[in-house]
Amino acid sequence: MALFKASRIEGVTGRSEVSVFEEEDVEAARKLFAGPVSFLKSAPTLEFIPDPTVPEVAFAGRSNVGKSSLLNALTNRNGLARTSNTPGRTQELNFFEVGEPMRLRLVDMPGYGFAEAPKDMVKRWRFLINDYLRGRQVLARAFVLIDSRHGIKPVDNDIMDMLDAAAVSYRVVMTKADKIKATDLEAVAARTAETIRKRAAAHPDLILTSSEKGMGIPELRAAVLEAIATT
Numbered sequence: 001m002a003l004f005k006a007s008r009i010e011g012v013t014g015r016s017e018v019s020v021f022e023e024e025d026v027e028a029a030r031k032l033f034a035g036p037v038s039f040l041k042s043a044p045t046l047e048f049i050p051d052p053t054v055p056e057v058a059f060a061g062r063s064n065v066g067k068s069s070l071l072n073a074l075t076n077r078n079g080l081a082r083t084s085n086t087p088g089r090t091q092e093l094n095f096f097e098v099g100e101p102m103r104l105r106l107v108d109m110p111g112y113g114f115a116e117a118p119k120d121m122v123k124r125w126r127f128l129i130n131d132y133l134r135g136r137q138v139l140a141r142a143f144v145l146i147d148s149r150h151g152i153k154p155v156d157n158d159i160m161d162m163l164d165a166a167a168v169s170y171r172v173v174m175t176k177a178d179k180i181k182a183t184d185l186e187a188v189a190a191r192t193a194e195t196i197r198k199r200a201a202a203h204p205d206l207i208l209t210s211s212e213k214g215m216g217i218p219e220l221r222a223a224v225l226e227a228i229a230t231t
């Protein structure tokens with residue numbers, strides 16, 4: 001088992017709750033994401049989503065957790081997905097195509113749990129997210145993003161309940177790991193891992209990331225490739 005430098009945070013790597021990947025898988029994933037990536041379309045409702053011709057991997061999580069930033073880090077293209085300090089930036093399902101010939105689509109989703117947004121908007125987003133996640137045949141895996149500073153919140157549990165009930169396989173990814181001390185990261189990772197191990201459709205291990213510092217990004221790429229390898 002190769003342990004990758006990018007995930008080396010003092011005290012965390014090597015612990016059982018953090019996923020490790022084979023070096024060759026990390027390299028294959030790096031190559032894939034170094035190749036062509038392009039924006040396909042934005043879907044404000046399910047009518048507009050593309051035909052289900054290739055596997056998809058979706059990024060879900062609370063508003064402002066860092067979904068769009070992670071997608072940019074993953075594809076190594078700043079500004080591919082629009083990010084913002086203001087929660088509620090992403091309002092539609094955004095589809096990106098990876099590889100030539102195309103191997104997969106990445107889906108950047110609106111955030112859930114954004115309390116300040118108008119109620120009808122929140123409702124519309126929730127339906128869009130839930131309907132997509134529950135009903136998409138080509139969805140190979142969902143990545144559920146959790147802010148390292150906050151850990152799992154009630155709305156995160158709601159979305160994981162939904163994924164468990166729909167038997168959609170998902171992985172939990174901790175974001176913004178650069179924002180907290182290594183010891184705090186270790187504590188929140190241990191707590192989060194313990195919670196998700198009780199969940200039916202969750203991968204038992206976490207991926208700890210920082211889009212800002214590039215931490216965990218090679219591993220996340222490998223996890224994306226792993227997700228579509230089995231479809």
Ligand SMILES: Nc1nc2c(ncn2[C@@H]2O[C@H](COP(=O)(O)OP(=O)(O)OP(=O)(O)O)[C@@H](O)[C@H]2O)c(=O)[nH]1
Pocket residue numbers: 061062063064065066067068069070082083084085086087088089090091109110111112175176177178179209210211212213
């Ligand atoms: N320090 C740090 N900041 C980050 C990181 N990832 C995202 N951010 C910041 O967090 C804010 C929100 O990031 P986005 O990627 O837009 O979050 P989002 O989940 O797509 O948000 P919505 O589309 O509103 O749901 C931005 O100001 C980012 O610069 C990270 O790894 N480290």
Ligand SMILES: [Mg+2]
Pocket residue numbers: 067068069082083089090108109110
């Ligand atoms: Mg976004």
